[in-house]
Amino acid sequence: MSSAPSGDEPSGGRLRPTSAAALTLWAVVGLVGGYLLHPLAIRGRGTAPIVTWAQPLALVLVAAILGATAYLTWRTVQVQHQRLEPHRAVNRLVLARACALVGALVAGGYAGYALSWVGMDSDLASQRLWRSVVAAVAGVAIVVTSILLERACRVRSDEDEP
Structure with missing residues (x-):
């Protein structure tokens, strides 16, 4: 593990939002x-993947859990003015950033599949x-909800306090 030279000050531990x-x-x-x-699956397997209701419902469940976590974190940090334990704050920030990036990938993927x-003109095409x-x-x-969770983890720095 390397450490900063003795003349350098630490960066302040600030992260930029996603x-x-x-x-x-x-x-x-x-x-x-x-x-x-869609076209690659037809060429390779002979049929396109089916989208069941379980897939969007699972994504809605993930969004609901992230939203609840964001609300509870916001209430703890901003309303009750309590500090999160450092490892919990880092865990929530990592969760928020990862879910935001994967959520964007998934949203784009399903949007692209829908566009395909x-x-x-068929019932299965309309359903998919x-x-x-x-x-x-x-x-x-x-x-x-991931971005809301990331924002909920923000704390006032010592410079911002009166």
């Missing part, structure tokens, strides 16, 4: 991957399209 550029990048990667999944079904749209919206909900 950037919109990173979220956009992961969403675009997911969009392209989801769009390509636009214009196809709408279930994918619901899953994409749930992925966006994961991103939003």
